[in-house]
Amino acid sequence: xxxxxxxxxxxxxxxxxxxxxxxxxxxxxxxxxxxxxxxxxxxxxxxxxxxxxxxxxxxxxxxxxxxxxxxxxxxxxxxxxxxxxxxxxxxxxxxxxxxxxxxxxxxxxxxxxxxxxxxxxxxxxxxxxxxxxxxxxxxxxxxxxxxxxx
Amino acid sequence: xxxxxxxxxxxxxxxxxxxxxxxxxxxxxxxxxxxxxxxxxxxxxxxxxxxxxxxxxxxxxxxxxxxxxxxxxxxxxxxxxxxxxxxxxxxxxxxxxxxxxxxxxxxxxxxxxxxxxxxxxxxxxxxxxxxxxxxxxxxxxxxxxxxxxx
Amino acid sequence: xxxxxxxxxxxxxxxxxxxxxxxxxxxxxxxxxxxxxxxxxxxxxxxxxxxxxxxxxxxxxxxxxxxxxxxxxxxxxxxxxxxxxxxxxxxxxxxxxxxxxxxxxxxxxxxxxxxxxxxxxxxxxxxxxxxxxxxxxxxxxxxxxxxxxx
Amino acid sequence: xxxxxxxxxxxxxxxxxxxxxxxxxxxxxxxxxxxxxxxxxxxxxxxxxxxxxxxxxxxxxxxxxxxxxxxxxxxxxxxxxxxxxxxxxxxxxxxxxxxxxxxxxxxxxxxxxxxxxxxxxxxxxxxxxxxxxxxxxxxxxxxxxxxxxx
Numbered sequence: 159x160x161x162x163x164x165x166x167x168x169x170x171x172x173x174x175x176x177x178x179x180x181x182x183x184x185x186x187x188x189x190x191x192x193x194x195x196x197x198x199x200x201x202x203x204x205x206x207x208x209x210x211x212x213x214x215x216x217x218x219x220x221x222x223x224x225x226x227x228x229x230x231x232x233x234x235x236x237x238x239x240x241x242x243x244x245x246x247x248x249x250x251x252x253x254x255x256x257x258x259x260x261x262x263x264x265x266x267x268x269x270x271x272x273x274x275x276x277x278x279x280x281x282x283x284x285x286x287x288x289x290x291x292x293x294x295x296x297x298x299x300x301x302x303x304x305x306x307x308x
Numbered sequence: 309x310x311x312x313x314x315x316x317x318x319x320x321x322x323x324x325x326x327x328x329x330x331x332x333x334x335x336x337x338x339x340x341x342x343x344x345x346x347x348x349x350x351x352x353x354x355x356x357x358x359x360x361x362x363x364x365x366x367x368x369x370x371x372x373x374x375x376x377x378x379x380x381x382x383x384x385x386x387x388x389x390x391x392x393x394x395x396x397x398x399x400x401x402x403x404x405x406x407x408x409x410x411x412x413x414x415x416x417x418x419x420x421x422x423x424x425x426x427x428x429x430x431x432x433x434x435x436x437x438x439x440x441x442x443x444x445x446x447x448x449x450x451x452x453x454x455x456x457x458x
Numbered sequence: 459x460x461x462x463x464x465x466x467x468x469x470x471x472x473x474x475x476x477x478x479x480x481x482x483x484x485x486x487x488x489x490x491x492x493x494x495x496x497x498x499x500x501x502x503x504x505x506x507x508x509x510x511x512x513x514x515x516x517x518x519x520x521x522x523x524x525x526x527x528x529x530x531x532x533x534x535x536x537x538x539x540x541x542x543x544x545x546x547x548x549x550x551x552x553x554x555x556x557x558x559x560x561x562x563x564x565x566x567x568x569x570x571x572x573x574x575x576x577x578x579x580x581x582x583x584x585x586x587x588x589x590x591x592x593x594x595x596x597x598x599x600x601x602x603x604x605x606x607x608x
Numbered sequence: 609x610x611x612x613x614x615x616x617x618x619x620x621x622x623x624x625x626x627x628x629x630x631x632x633x634x635x636x637x638x639x640x641x642x643x644x645x646x647x648x649x650x651x652x653x654x655x656x657x658x659x660x661x662x663x664x665x666x667x668x669x670x671x672x673x674x675x676x677x678x679x680x681x682x683x684x685x686x687x688x689x690x691x692x693x694x695x696x697x698x699x700x701x702x703x704x705x706x707x708x709x710x711x712x713x714x715x716x717x718x719x720x721x722x723x724x725x726x727x728x729x730x731x732x733x734x735x736x737x738x739x740x741x742x743x744x745x746x747x748x749x750x751x752x753x754x755x756x757x758x
Binding site (some may be wrong): 187188189190191214215216217218225229231233249250253254255 | 334337338339340341342343364365366367368374375376377379380381383384387398401402403404405406
């Protein structure tokens with residue numbers, strides 16, 4: 159497979175994105191997701207369900223998960239949901255509401271679903287819950303599509 | 309120093325927050341910040357300047373920093389800027405616009421400043437730049453103050 | 459009915475909010491909603507469905523509804539959904555994604571639903587659609603509860 | 609001057625935008641802004657300062673300005689700041705934090721400034737204050753540029 163750079167002329171360059179890259183391939187090269195132990199539970203067109211176990215280094219103070227990592231899980235879910243089509247998508251922006259604390263040892267599940275898409279942009283809603291537990295955060299993000307070179 | 313729990317009756321419990329905790333003490337107990345190599349460059353009432361070096365595991369694809377970690381740096385800067393007073397603050401929500409890609413090896417600097425505060429809530433604006441380089445992200449967050457037990 | 463001021467010690471004073479005010483009473487005193495012809499289609503605890511017809515003065519350029527008025531409808535729906543309980547709620551913040559244009563003569567429907575609530579804060583999601591048509595905007599807002607004096 | 613439609617292939621159609629339209633011309637055709645009595649105080653490339661007097665119908669409850677109209681003023685300021693160049697810009701999304709109440713009779717001033725721009729997108733920060741008074745709201749929005757037909 160030929161790898162060429164997918165340059166985002168305006169936003170984040172997302173690195174080398176080969177044509178016809180599957181989300182599984184993206185995940186295999188995604189060191190950040192691996193470092194966090196993020197696992198893919200389910201993929202479908204415009205959808206992704208991921209999970210992440212909160213370990214000790216993810217906490218601030220005693221045993222509460224840093225909000226940035228809840229965001230990271232949600233952002234990763236959006237990325238995987240938005241990169242299943244022909245275009246490589248990068249995040250333009252995102253917002254998050256924090257609703258409940260998450261403690262060390264708990265497992266988070268993020269469900270991302272495309273709520274709108276056009277030729278160039280996409281909008282995704284992501285809900286993060288504690289597995290078999292309460293809603294932890296609501297996230298909404300906008301993506302911008304880049305052509306993939308082949 | 310007596311440590312007692314600061315319970316957020318409604319949002320994230322931020323763990324054991326002792327009375328009169330300094331931000332330096334918070335940082336010493338903040339495993340997430342340590343894991344990311346986040347350093348405190350400057351602290352002032354309502355302000356915090358932090359830095360973070362982007363290392364290999366922070367990247368997705370080849371060498372581009374995951375947006376979640378830019379958010380994490382900004383969120384940490386807000387936390388340190390908002391926890392310098394009498395109340396322990398937790399984040400209610402935040403939004404971020406991503407403007408430029410960040411590559412492995414680059415150093416990020418986040419400057420958080422309180423833009424508004426009341427008896428119970430605070431609002432913080434955080435700008436993230438590449439050191440001696442362009443603006444990477446704009447972040448704005450709202451915090452809610454919890455009483456610190458002593 | 460005795461009317462006393464519900465003072466928001468930190469955010470927006472929402473004027474004179476009598477104890478046990480119904481949303482219908484709020485609407486009767488809500489000159490802004492009346493000016494826009496905003497109608498209540500349905501009310502339930504934590505929910506409100508409102509409609510608004512786009513008339514000529516709501517447009518910018520030729521016949522496209524100003525984004526601020528789509529926000530206004532969504533914000534009003536959140537207000538009505540959040541003011542059905544014991545506390546008077548004011549908006550702390552909100553975000554909106556614009557997805558499709560709205561033209562003069564079209565009718566907008568906003569559906570607000572509480573997605574989280576605590577002793578002091580609430581979070582609401584609002585979807586705005588063209589009646590029998592596509593999604594126009596997604597909105598999420600956070601509210602802060604004030605005691606109602608009686 | 610030939611008027612042709614500027615079609616937003618993905619978001620809001622902003623109506624008939626002639627080539628080389630000045631912001632003053634946009635304002636002249638902007639019925640929403642006129643209805644609100646929004647005045648242009650200052651224009652510069654990437655900047656706009658607007659004012660709006662809060663009149664009775666803009667209030668909810670007794671004499672407090674509806675948050676939607678504070679958003680409308682900020683959104684209009686972004687539109688005028690972003691439409692001074694070659695491209696017609698439409699809003700992709702926006703967020704707002706409400707900080708202080710505004711009463712009937714007060715004059716609001718919104719200052720919009722471009723914080724980032726690329727070939728296709730722009731990011732604007734808008735601060736709304738009461739004239740000679742406190743900060744009322746902070747707003748940040750993202751725009752998408754459309755080609756103007758001539």
